[in-house]
Each structure stands twice: as structure tokens, then as C-alpha cells.
Amino acid sequence: MTLDPVQLATFQAVIEQGSFDAAARALHVTPSAVSQRIKALEQVVGQVLVRRARPCVPTDAGRPLVRLGGQVALLEDEALEAARGALRGHARTRVAVVVNADSLAGWFLPVLTALPDVVFELHTDDEGHTAELLRDGTVMAGVTTERVAVQGCRVQRLGAMRYLAVAAPAGHRAWFAGQDLTTAFAAAPMIRFNRKDTLQHRFARMVTRHDVDPPTHFVPASASFTEAIRLGLGWGLVPESVARTDIAAGRLVELTGGDNHLDVPLYWQYWRLESAVLSALTAAVRTAAAAALR
Known part of the structure; x- marks a missing residue:
């Protein structure tokens, strides 16, 4: 079974934007087209993937596809970046990260300046709960107290x-x-x-x-x-x-x-992808953590 990339991208947009109408505006298509694509994807998978709420959220069956959609989008962005070379005016790669509030207020925020061509979407949560956003695919990387790698992620100890x-x-x-x-x-x-x-x-x-x-x-x-x-x-x-x-x-x-x-103790977990952006972000996080943490 092969997933349709357009349907997958539409599913990702519904979850990110929070509604079918907002996803339609982001994708420049009609809400009817969005609905048809989601229904077609659900028929292929054989499961309901989106809980039609406000905002729309993935079902348990849909969560792995949220992560897959984000991984595909990240790798596509990097491939386009490499193909375009020094071409200006293209969309920047977006990276979603979750960080506990004390790290964000202290040592973490300057890390982002190491990647000036990346657009960041930051989430905050208690350090004991940040791994949940990695599990459901909402974020690509995060600072957490969980030392056991989330499925599909790598983990590195940062310090305490x-x-x-x-x-x-x-x-x-x-x-x-x-x-x-x-x-x-x-x-x-x-x-x-x-x-x-x-x-x-x-x-x-x-x-x-x-x-x-x-x-x-x-x-x-x-x-x-x-x-x-x-x-x-x-x-x-x-x-x-x-x-x-x-x-x-x-x-x-x-x-x-x-x-x-x-x-x-704090750990850095990130998607197990051969991604230049995630590698650069991980290196910057480790450098900052080495100076700030015990």
C-alpha cells in the first residue's frame, strides 16, 4: 500500500491548521477538496484519522501519519534547499520543537540563532511531559526528562x-x-x-x-x-x-x-532522520547545554 503524498500533505495541513477550512486556505484549494482527500486517505488506511473537533486533532490511528507527514515535509524542504542552491526568496524550512519553560527562559532560546534560515515553531510543556509531543508527531525534537528514546527518535543526554x-x-x-x-x-x-x-x-x-x-x-x-x-x-x-x-x-x-x-536531568530527543537541519540544531543544543547545565 502506497500513501498518496497529496493526501498526506492535506492531512498534515488539517492537523497543523486546526480545521478543514483553514487547511483549504493554506493549500489554496476548496474545503470540499480537503474533505475528499481526507476521506480517501482514511479509506486507504481503513481507520478514521481525524477527530472532527475544534481544533481538529488526530485519532490514535492518525498520530503516526502526523509524524510521517512532518518527516516528509522536512526532507522535501531540505532537498529543495539543496537543489536551489543560493537562490533567494524561497520558503524557509520550518522546525517544531518542544522545550520546558525554564530552559526556554534560560539557556535554550539563543540556540535558535545558530540556524538563521530556519523558521521555528516552539511549544512549551513540563519537562516530564514534552516527550508526548514527540510521540504524536507534533514536534520534531525536544528537551525532556525521558532518557529512553521515543520510538523513531534518537536521544542524547544534555546535563542537569x-x-x-x-x-x-x-x-x-x-x-x-x-x-x-x-x-x-x-x-x-x-x-x-x-x-x-x-x-x-x-x-x-x-x-x-x-x-x-x-x-x-x-x-x-x-x-x-x-x-x-x-x-x-x-x-x-x-x-x-x-x-x-x-x-x-x-x-x-x-x-x-x-x-x-x-x-x-535533561535529554535531547529528535527524529531519527538523516536531516542536515536536525543535525545542526542538535549540535547547537549540545553546545549551549554544555555551558549552561551541570
């Missing part, structure tokens, strides 16, 4: 991001000074990035040997997360590179006197 548990000086005095740590962590307000963020709970369990369930604020942006701690809303784990500056300036205090920290 170190986090320090900190609070504003007034918060430290109110919640932790002179307190038993188990009692303090059970009562002191906690800052979490979102409900996927378990770093604070992991740290509290590490130092107290108990699970805690304190009052919790959710602040889903790296800079605002740290600012919330500076303002005294609660305590939280902040990347060492940020925390050390604030500690030296007296804006933050390390909760456990510098004896404890949490290291989160």
Missing part, C-alpha cells in the same frame, strides 16, 4: 538543571526560621508552575521524608513564577542561575541553608 528552594526573606522568617522542616513545608504557601509541576513536592519529600499538601499558588510563566516568590506569595524551586543572583542581592533566601538542591 539544578534548582534551589527559595523564599523572600520575610517569608523565610515567617514560615521557616526556627521551625521544624516537616511542619514548615506542610504549612508554608507553595508556588507551582501548573498542575503538572511536581518539583516542589519532590523537594519537600526529599528533605522531610513526608508528603505535604500546603496552600498552593499556580503561576504558569517562568519570570512571573520567580517574581511571585520575590513578592512573598510563597516558596518555590528556581533555576540555580536565577536564584544565585537574587540570593546574592538579598531578594531571596535559600530555605535549607545551601545543603539541599534538586537536579533534573
Whole structure:
């Protein structure tokens, strides 16, 4: 069985654009043509591939074709680039990447300047969940805590991001000074990035040997997360590179006197393709990670 490349590209457009109408506009065809192509592809595969929702999403059967469509598009872009040589005015290669928010706010973003002819589509998620976007084909590469390669991907260890548990000086005095740590962590307000963020709970369990369930604020942006701690809303784990500056300036205090920290190992996973763009991106990521991570 051979998949029709036009049908596959149309399926990819529906998933990327989120609807049949938007895909039709992107492909410069009618919505009817898009619908016919998707139905024809589903008949070939023998499965429903698109869940007609808002936005449209792939079914379990459709996810492998999302990845295949992205791989075909990447290789086609690179082949056209090589064939055209120095010709100007052509479309740039697009690469979708997922990165955890702290890496994106810290060491990762300058990596992209190493590939000036590439257009990037960045996704963010908790580092423990970024691999899901690799599995379903949404992205071509990502920073993740998952050390076992996702099917169809290569994996390389980048290093570890170190986090320090900190609070504003007034918060430290109110919640932790002179307190038993188990009692303090059970009562002191906690800052979490979102409900996927378990770093604070992991740290509290590490130092107290108990699970805690304190009052919790959710602040889903790296800079605002740290600012919330500076303002005294609660305590939280902040990347060492940020925390050390604030500690030296007296804006933050390390909760456990510098004896404890949490290291989160990070890995780079990317599609197993002979792609010049992915190879160059991987080299840039490894160089930046070597300078920024432990």
C-alpha cells in the first residue's frame, strides 16, 4: 500500500491548521477538496484519522501519519534547499520543537540563532511531559526528562538543571526560621508552575521524608513564577542561575541553608532522520547545554 503524498500533505495541513477550512486556505484549494482527500486517505488506511473537533486533532490511528507527514515535509524542504542552491526568496524550512519553560527562559532560546534560515515553531510543556509531543508527531525534537528514546527518535543526554528552594526573606522568617522542616513545608504557601509541576513536592519529600499538601499558588510563566516568590506569595524551586543572583542581592533566601538542591536531568530527543537541519540544531543544543547545565 502506497500513501498518496497529496493526501498526506492535506492531512498534515488539517492537523497543523486546526480545521478543514483553514487547511483549504493554506493549500489554496476548496474545503470540499480537503474533505475528499481526507476521506480517501482514511479509506486507504481503513481507520478514521481525524477527530472532527475544534481544533481538529488526530485519532490514535492518525498520530503516526502526523509524524510521517512532518518527516516528509522536512526532507522535501531540505532537498529543495539543496537543489536551489543560493537562490533567494524561497520558503524557509520550518522546525517544531518542544522545550520546558525554564530552559526556554534560560539557556535554550539563543540556540535558535545558530540556524538563521530556519523558521521555528516552539511549544512549551513540563519537562516530564514534552516527550508526548514527540510521540504524536507534533514536534520534531525536544528537551525532556525521558532518557529512553521515543520510538523513531534518537536521544542524547544534555546535563542537569539544578534548582534551589527559595523564599523572600520575610517569608523565610515567617514560615521557616526556627521551625521544624516537616511542619514548615506542610504549612508554608507553595508556588507551582501548573498542575503538572511536581518539583516542589519532590523537594519537600526529599528533605522531610513526608508528603505535604500546603496552600498552593499556580503561576504558569517562568519570570512571573520567580517574581511571585520575590513578592512573598510563597516558596518555590528556581533555576540555580536565577536564584544565585537574587540570593546574592538579598531578594531571596535559600530555605535549607545551601545543603539541599534538586537536579533534573535533561535529554535531547529528535527524529531519527538523516536531516542536515536536525543535525545542526542538535549540535547547537549540545553546545549551549554544555555551558549552561551541570
